[in-house]
Amino acid sequence: MLRRPSGRLASRNGPMESCVVMLKAMRASRAFRRSLIVVVVAAVAGALVRVQGKGSVAPTIGGWRQLSGPHFR
C-alpha cells in the first residue's frame, strides 16, 4: 500500500526510508498521470470518430420495392 510521505514518518523511520517512500509515491503519481492522459486522448479520439467518421451502416433488413411512378423512384 502506498503512503504519502510525511515529516512524522521521516522523523520516525529515518531519512533513508522516507526517501524510498517518496520515490514510490512519485512513481505512482507518474503512472496515474500517464493513465489519465491515455484515457483523455482515447475519449477525444473516440468522440472525433463518432462525430466525423463515416460510420453509416447500409440497410441489411428490408425488402425490394419495384420502381414505379413518373420518376422511377
Next chain:
Amino acid sequence: MSTVLLVGVGALGARAGRQLGATRGIDRILVADRRADRAEALRKFLGAKAETVEWSARRPLPPGVDAVACALPAGDDVPLVIAALESGVPIATSGDNQESIATLLRLNDEALASGVAVLAGCGLAPGLSDVLAAHAATLLDTVDEIHVSRAGVAGPDSEASMRRLHSERPHEVIGGALNEVRRRSTHELIWFPEPVGDKECELIGAGVALLHKSFPSAARITVRAVEPEPRSTGWFRRNDPGDNWGATRVEVWGRIGNARVPVIYGSVGRTATIGGAVLGVATALLVGALPEIGGAQPGVTGLAGCVVPEAFLAELDRRGITASKFEGVPVA
C-alpha cells in the same frame, strides 16, 4: 430511316436483335454472324425489317449503316470498334472484359477526333448497373462510393468471359484513383432481388473504369460478381446458361446535406434478356430513335455518361425489364 448493323447473334445478340426489331425508328437491321444459321434464324424472326450480311471486322462497314450493335464475345469487339471509328459510325458494344474496355477507353482520342460515339459495356453489368448508379446519383448531392454486384451470365461466351475476369487481377478505385488490386479480397455475401437472393461475390474489374470516368468524384468504386459454377458439374447443368436468372445490385453512397446515406437499386431477370434489351436500347439511342432517353456525344463512354436515367429505365420497363429499390433498416 435508320439502319443498324447487328454483329454477333449469340444468347445476348439474338435478344438485342428482337429489341431492335421492336424499336420505332429503326427500319432496317443487317444481321452478321460467323454462323449463318443463327443469323438466318433471327432474320426469319424479324421478318422484312432484317437481312443477313456476310461481314467481318477486316472489311469496311456495309454502306448505309447508321449505327452498329456489337454482341461479340468480350475482347472480339475491339477490331469492330476500330472499323466503326474508321467508317465514322457510332457503335454500342456489350463486352464486359476488363482489358477490352481499357483498350476501348484508350481509343477515346480517336473517337473524339472522328466525332464518333462509342458506348462501351452495354449489358447487365456493366450496362444497366451504370444506369442504376446514375439514377441513384440524382438522389444525392455528392457521390462518395459505388459498389456494383452482378450474378448470372448471358451465354457460353459470357460465362467464359466471367471465368476469365475471376482469374485476372481486378481493378478498383481507391481514394479516387484506379488501381490494380494485388491481393484479391475474400468473398462477400450480396443480397440480390429475388429469386436470385443471396450470393457470394468476388471482386472483378469489369466496368470499374467506365464508372470511374462517369463518376470522377467517387473515392471508391468496386465491382463484384458471382463466380460461375466449376466445369466439373457441367453434365448436371442446363445447356443454355442464358436461361438462368441474372441480377445486378448497385449500392451508391453519398451525402444529402450533412447526412451520409446509401441508395441501393437492383434488377433481376434472364441475363441475356436484360443484356439484349440494354444493348438494343443503347443502339436506338445512338441512331436517335429514342431521343428522350439521352444523347451520345463523341468519345468512348459508359451508359452512365450519356443517358437520362429515369427515361432509360422507363424504356426498359416498357420492354419488361424492371428495376427495384432496396428499402430497409441498418443493423449494426
